[in-house]
Each structure stands twice: as structure tokens, then as C-alpha cells.
Amino acid sequence: MGKFLALILIVSALAAGGAMYYLQVYGFYDEVALQPGRDVVLVPLDGGEGQPIAYSDFEAIDAGSSPIRYRACFTTKVSPDELAQVFTLSDKTEPRNAPDWFECFDAAAIGAKLADGTARSFLSVKNISYGVDRIVAVTGEGRGYVWHELNDCGQKAYDGTVVGEECPPRPEAGEAPEAGQADE
Structure with a gap:
């Protein structure tokens, strides 16, 4: 029983590792x-x-x-x-x-x-x-x-550093800035 559980853990870890690799290198990219x-x-x-x-x-x-x-x-x-x-x-x-x-x-x-x-x-x-x-x-x-x-x-x-006044205000969650928005 212990060998079977160890095998399941190993196979699960390999599958998770393979999925993470695929997603990082291929999965999220689009032309x-x-x-x-x-x-x-x-x-x-x-x-x-x-x-x-x-x-x-x-x-x-x-x-x-x-x-x-x-x-x-x-x-x-x-x-x-x-x-x-x-x-x-x-x-x-x-x-x-x-x-x-x-x-x-x-x-x-x-x-x-x-x-x-x-x-x-x-x-x-x-x-x-x-x-x-x-x-x-x-x-x-x-x-x-x-x-x-x-x-x-x-x-x-x-x-995590304090951003300061020289930076534009950070957009609120769910709000995207316009592309190319210039610093103020």
C-alpha cells in the first residue's frame, strides 16, 4: 500500500510539474x-x-x-x-x-x-x-x-517601496490604464 501511495505522489508531482512548465513556456502566449x-x-x-x-x-x-x-x-x-x-x-x-x-x-x-x-x-x-x-x-x-x-x-x-508623488496614481482593481498613458 505504501509503494502505491508513493507512486501516486510521484506521478502527481510529475504531472503538476509538466503542466506548470507547459503553461509558463507555451500556454499563456498568443501571437x-x-x-x-x-x-x-x-x-x-x-x-x-x-x-x-x-x-x-x-x-x-x-x-x-x-x-x-x-x-x-x-x-x-x-x-x-x-x-x-x-x-x-x-x-x-x-x-x-x-x-x-x-x-x-x-x-x-x-x-x-x-x-x-x-x-x-x-x-x-x-x-x-x-x-x-x-x-x-x-x-x-x-x-x-x-x-x-x-x-x-x-x-x-x-x-513594496513607497511609490511617491513622481509616479502616476495606480489604477484601481479591474481598471486598466490607457496604453501609452504618460507620466504626470
């Missing part, structure tokens, strides 16, 4: 529908509303379970140096990992290109979700990558 002219936007140097840049070969994934699961890849003919003359650079140079099956997004390789200066990162949308900014990186070879990153307000809100 993002193409929205021409809205998929890749950058904030101008004057801080105005994001402006679209020319891009092609866009593919993206997102998950409703977390505001930082968005990843996208694209190509562009505009160089990072040309973009830096018009758009706001970002200090976010460590992209978040994507699931292995989303092959176009290699966070380690993108981070290396940002570190060695062959790519630059730009602010795309401030507060796309409360405390989360959209970041776009463009390489000298014309490859582009998009991910979501916690901003200062998001880091404070999620680590």
Missing part, C-alpha cells in the same frame, strides 16, 4: 496581430507622442498573465544612428528572455549588441501598462527587437 503603423513607434526627443518608424517582417507574442511578457522582432532600413538623432534613447539594455520557441528573440545576443554599441535601445511607449515601458532596440544590421521593462515606478510598486 500578436499585426497593426501597421502602430507596432513599432518611438518617442521623439521632445517627449511627444510616439511616432511610427518604417519596419517589415514583424512578429510578436504576448501574454495576458503579465505585462512584461511582450516580445517582438522586425526589420528596418533605418539605422540606429539615424533614429538616435530624432528619438529618445533608453538606458534599458538588458532585454528579458523570450521562450526558446520564439526563435527570433535572443535576449543574450541582443544584450551583447547593446553592450558593444552595435545596437541602440529607444523608448517606445511610456507606461504601456502601469509601471511598464515598451523598449525598442535596433541593430546596425537592420534587425529590431521590442520588449516590456519595468520603469522606476513599476520597480517601486512591485518591490
